[in-house]
Amino acid sequence: MRYMAAYDMMETLRNTNAWLGATARTMGSYPATALMPLPMFKMLAAWGEVTERSFGRMNVKPDWNLAAIPGDDQLDHPVEVETTVKGDFGDLIHFKVQGRDAMQRRILLVAPMSGHYATLLRSTVTSLLPDADVWITDWHNARDIPVSAGKFDVEDYTLYLVDFMKALGPDINVIAVCQPAPLTLAATALLAEQDPDAQPRTLTLIGGPIDPDAAATDVTDFGRRVTMGQLEHSMIQRVGFLYAGVGRKVYPGLLQLSSFISMNAEKHGQAMRDQIIAVANGTASDHDKHNKFYDEYLSVMDMTAEFYLSTVERIFKGLEIAQNRFVVDGHQVDIGKITSVAVKTVEGGKDDISAPGQCVAALDMLTGLPDDKKASYIEPEAGHYGIFAGGSWRRNIRPLVLDFIDANSGINKPVRRKPKLKAVKAIKDDMPEALDTNGTIAI
Structure with missing residues (x-):
């Protein structure tokens, strides 16, 4: 109480x-x-x-509120958000562009579960929709999930990703943004071992802490200083009587928000x-x-206590992904089993959340993957937010990611077209330029 x-x-x-x-x-x-x-x-x-x-x-959970997509037929095609896979802790949703033929590129965006809703990637979705069919992981606010639904930790998160990838089929291209990058890498390795035919064609990891020890930040320093007992005592609370998840242990969104704001008060x-x-x-x-x-x-969500604590203990403190000894449902995942999925890492030179070096460490772990299926890129002037949603993403990173997908997914010729002026304006209006290089949202 x-x-x-x-x-x-x-x-x-x-x-x-x-x-x-x-x-x-x-x-x-x-x-x-x-x-x-x-x-x-x-x-x-x-x-x-x-x-x-x-x-x-x-x-409040923000709306997607996506503008219509201009098509080659000179018509604007409305975007409908539909649920492809429904789960207690998160859904797989599809941005269906009405009246448009299926695109050659099929992309799954893995959104962070780090205090903000998946709508944090709205501008990322907007920038990809003209050239691809896009799905995204829509994680639920833990305060709204009854205790009867059970637990949700890093292993459950990984298994959700496995199910989502299986549902979309082997011609999907996965882009994991920030926090979920190590777990998405583990999910891909699990598929490589247990269901190779369901593996994605490509995997792009953007600013994720694959090896938090590769480069120190305030986030990693905090993880080293604090004990798990201190974290649980100071950060974990039980949902109050106002919500369906009454009694569930969570890391409250309001508490997370206070931490975010204090970093750039x-x-x-x-x-x-x-x-x-x-x-x-x-x-x-x-x-x-x-x-x-x-x-x-300011729109924040609660995350389950077990997910928050297991992320800190196993990903940051225990380095289970970095040291290739992550266990899911009793099975030890071997990153080296990935042999056919092309993998690209993207980092920001001014990223103070996942510093350069943390994400590219994934390539050294891929011992079974040929070098010609590995790629990396660092955007020198980009901060954490800019590498997936700012001007650096739009101008430099997005074209490189799409070219990487095309080169490794069986598409014979580039299908990316220059966005029409209306689409470009929608993308620019969706993201303040002042935050392009030094975004302040911590993921």
């Missing part, structure tokens, strides 16, 4: 701040205040609007101050760059 009280207290604080914001916005915008043209009323209303929106977003504080002034001056809008970014950034 002590941990449930802590969970409810955080939710109460969130509700209270949202209510204070709404109250301030209402009081500052009373028509009668126009009789006294004092700047403080505008500032009060602006502070209230920004505060209400910020704390309100923390409890000054930058976030300045961004909020600038937005308040913009609202007061009437220069802000509902879909400006600030709101587009923070509507996503």
